[in-house]
Structure formats: structure tokens, C-alpha cells
Amino acid sequence: MIGDTPAPSSASIPAPMPVFAVEGHGLVKTFGNFRAVDGVDIAVPAGAIYGILGPNGAGKTTLLRTLLGIVDPDAGERRLLGASQPLRMAQQVGYLPEERGLYPSMKAFEAIAFMGALRGLPLAEGRRRAKALLEDHGMGAAIAKPIRQLSKGMAQTVQLFGTIVHEPRLIVLDEPFSGLDAINQEKLEALIREQARRGVTILFSTHVIAHAERLCERVAIIAGGRIRFDGTVSEARDRLQPQVRLRTRATDGAWRRALPPDTMAQEGAWHFALPAEGIEPLLRALIDDRAGIESLSIERPGLHDAFVAIAGEAVARQMRDEKDKEARA
Numbered sequence: 001m002i003g004d005t006p007a008p009s010s011a012s013i014p015a016p017m018p019v020f021a022v023e024g025h026g027l028v029k030t031f032g033n034f035r036a037v038d039g040v041d042i043a044v045p046a047g048a049i050y051g052i053l054g055p056n057g058a059g060k061t062t063l064l065r066t067l068l069g070i071v072d073p074d075a076g077e078r079r080l081l082g083a084s085q086p087l088r089m090a091q092q093v094g095y096l097p098e099e100r101g102l103y104p105s106m107k108a109f110e111a112i113a114f115m116g117a118l119r120g121l122p123l124a125e126g127r128r129r130a131k132a133l134l135e136d137h138g139m140g141a142a143i144a145k146p147i148r149q150l151s152k153g154m155a156q157t158v159q160l161f162g163t164i165v166h167e168p169r170l171i172v173l174d175e176p177f178s179g180l181d182a183i184n185q186e187k188l189e190a191l192i193r194e195q196a197r198r199g200v201t202i203l204f205s206t207h208v209i210a211h212a213e214r215l216c217e218r219v220a221i222i223a224g225g226r227i228r229f230d231g232t233v234s235e236a237r238d239r240l241q242p243q244v245r246l247r248t249r250a251t252d253g254a255w256r257r258a259l260p261p262d263t264m265a266q267e268g269a270w271h272f273a274l275p276a277e278g279i280e281p282l283l284r285a286l287i288d289d290r291a292g293i294e295s296l297s298i299e300r301p302g303l304h305d306a307f308v309a310i311a312g313e314a315v316a317r318q319m320r321d322e323k324d325k326e327a328r329a
């Protein structure tokens with residue numbers, strides 16, 4: 001049983017931050033007989049920027065909503081900022097759902113203050129902070145504009161400010177980058193970093209891996225409702241062997257016997273995974289047999305490659321299991 005951290009008795013005395021801002025153990029959420037979340041264990045360290053990566057339909061939104069207490073799990077336990085009843089911590093959490101929505105007739109600063117008020121922030125203070133947030137982020141001209149007059153990206157930024165205006169200790173963002181252009185994506189990355197510098201924990205979901213690679217200390221890769229990987233970005237990248245790309249002047253020779261068996265020829269270059277014994281034995285053969293090395297690169301796979309391999313393998317395994325099940329039925 002997970003122990004409870006008492007909710008703060010006064011707004012001026014925040015409860016101490018537990019080691020993990022968010023925890024889930026054995027979480028299961030089913031819709032009919034479909035398991036959208038299928039036995040998830042997750043622990044988000046306090047103060048971390050943590051990414052949940054997964055393809056469409058992987059269960060990211062359902063997992064976030066379960067952790068936040070918006071839906072109850074069928075099995076398992078969760079703890080949010082130390083509380084086993086997550087909704088008790090609502091005033092200390094900021095949540096940007098995947099479906100965005102603001103009242104079109106509301107002015108931008110009022111919309112932000114309104115969202116803050118829903119999380120316990122007095123309206124007057126919310127209005128003051130809303131104006132400051134918009135001004136500080138180069139959106140001063142939008143302060144008194146109704147939402148319907150804002151571009152989609154600006155409206156999304158307004159909603160984001162509404163998510164953080166009450167200065168939460170935990171910010172949960174569901175696909176926050178979708179719908180933003182490259183400039184606004186960069187601004188959002190900067191804002192996430194700024195919040196993290198203040199000690200805020202950030203948990204966000206994405207299927208665009210580059211953001212997670214730049215931002216996250218830790219990531220979880222989810223596919224088919226299960227966590228397939230949980231660790232640092234570097235650990236995920238280390239799941240795959242570095243890739244070698246070699247271009248030679250000679251097209252044939254004894255040196256070709258030194259190429260690994262899985263070597264592929266593509267666009268005039270040899271491609272293969274770095275062998276366990278390293279590149280040196282091959283280099284020796286290339287030099288001794290005068291293959292003429294025109295270019296040679298050894299590249300560590302990025303998080304994107306690791307994601308495709310881990311999630312792809314999980315999906316392939318799931319499809320095989322389902323086929324086996326059908327065959328047995």
C-alpha cells in the first residue's frame with residue numbers, strides 16, 4: 001500500500017515534495033474488454049522533465065487521465081504529489097488536455113484568469129499574472145483580444161498559460177506540441193525548461209520524438225497500453241548498436257569478407273551495425289587490401305530510432321500474440 005502525504009493545511013505552507021511527483025503501480029484501465037492501459041508501472045521523479053512517448057492509440061492520454069484522477073483505474077495504485085487520491089492535489093497541478101477549448105468570446109487575459117480560478121487562484125491575482133505572462137512572452141497585443149480573434153497557435157498558448165497561471169508544482173501536458181508551428185514549438189520548449197528551472201515537475205506525452213530528445217531527463221515508451229521502456233534518453237539510445245556507413249573506392253576485393261553479414265549496400269555506401277569487436281579489424285582489412293576508404297562514419301542512433309525499434313517491436317509482438325490467440329480460438 002502506498003503511503004499518503006497529507007494535503008497542505010494552508011496555501012502558504014506547501015507539503016514537502018515527495019521523491020516522485022507521480023507514481024503508478026500495476027495500473028489497468030479497460031474500455032469494454034479492451035485494455036487501453038495494461039499493467040503500467042511508472043515513477044516520475046520530482047523536478048524532472050519526463051516524456052511519455054508512444055504511437056497513436058498507445059494509451060498515453062488514458063494513462064495521464066488515470067494518473068491525474070480524471071478516470072479511475074480498474075486495478076492498480078497511483079499517487080500524485082504524494083496523495084493516493086489524485087484529485088485532492090488538483091490545485092497544485094496544471095493539466096493541458098489533448099482537446100483544447102476556450103470560450104471564443106472571452107478575452108485572452110480573462111480566459112487565463114478563469115482557468116486559474118478553477119484551480120483556486122483569486123481572479124484579481126489571475127488577471128494580473130495573465131497580463132504579465134502574455135507581456136513577458138511577446139503577446140502583449142493579445143491581452144484584451146477575444147479568443148476567436150487569435151490564431152490557433154496563439155489560442156493554444158493562451159490555454160497553456162491558463163494551465164500554469166496558478167503556479168502548479170506539477171504540469172501535465174497531453175501532446176502540447178501538436179498544432180504549433182516551429183517557432184511556437186521552440187517557445188514551448190523554452191517555457192517547459194523555464195518551469196523546470198523553478199523546480200516544477202513536467203510530465204508530457206508526445207509522438208514527436210525530437211522534443212523529448214531535447215527536453216527530457218527520462219522517458220517512458222508506451223505501446224499497446226504497456227510501458228516498453230523506461231529510462232534516460234541515453235539508455236534508450238544505447239538499446240541500439242551504433243550504425244556504420246562506409247564508402248570505398250574499390251567495389252570488390254578480399255576486404256569484403258571482413259564486412260559483417262548484415263551489411264547492406266545503399267546509394268553507393270555500405271551500411272551495417274557496429275560489430276561487437278569494434279571497427280578496427282575491418283579497418284585493417286580495408287587498409288591491407290587497399291579498398292580506398294572515401295568516407296567512414298559511426299553514428300550513435302538517436303531517440304527516434306530507438307523509439308521506432310522499441311515501439312515497433314512491441315506492436316509486432318502484440319499483433320503476433322493476437323494472431324496466435326485467434327488461431328487457438
Ligand SMILES: Nc1ncnc2c1ncn2[C@@H]1O[C@H](COP(=O)(O)OP(=O)(O)OP(=O)(O)O)[C@@H](O)[C@H]1O
Pocket residue numbers: 031036054055056057058059060061062063098207
Ligand atoms: N472512452 C473510451 N472508450 C473506448 N475506448 C477508448 C476510450 N478512450 C480511449 N479509448 C481507446 O483506448 C486506446 C488508447 O487511447 P488513448 O487516447 O489513451 O491513446 P493515445 O496514445 O493518447 O493516442 P493518440 O496519440 O492517438 O491520442 C485507443 O485504442 C482508444 O480508441
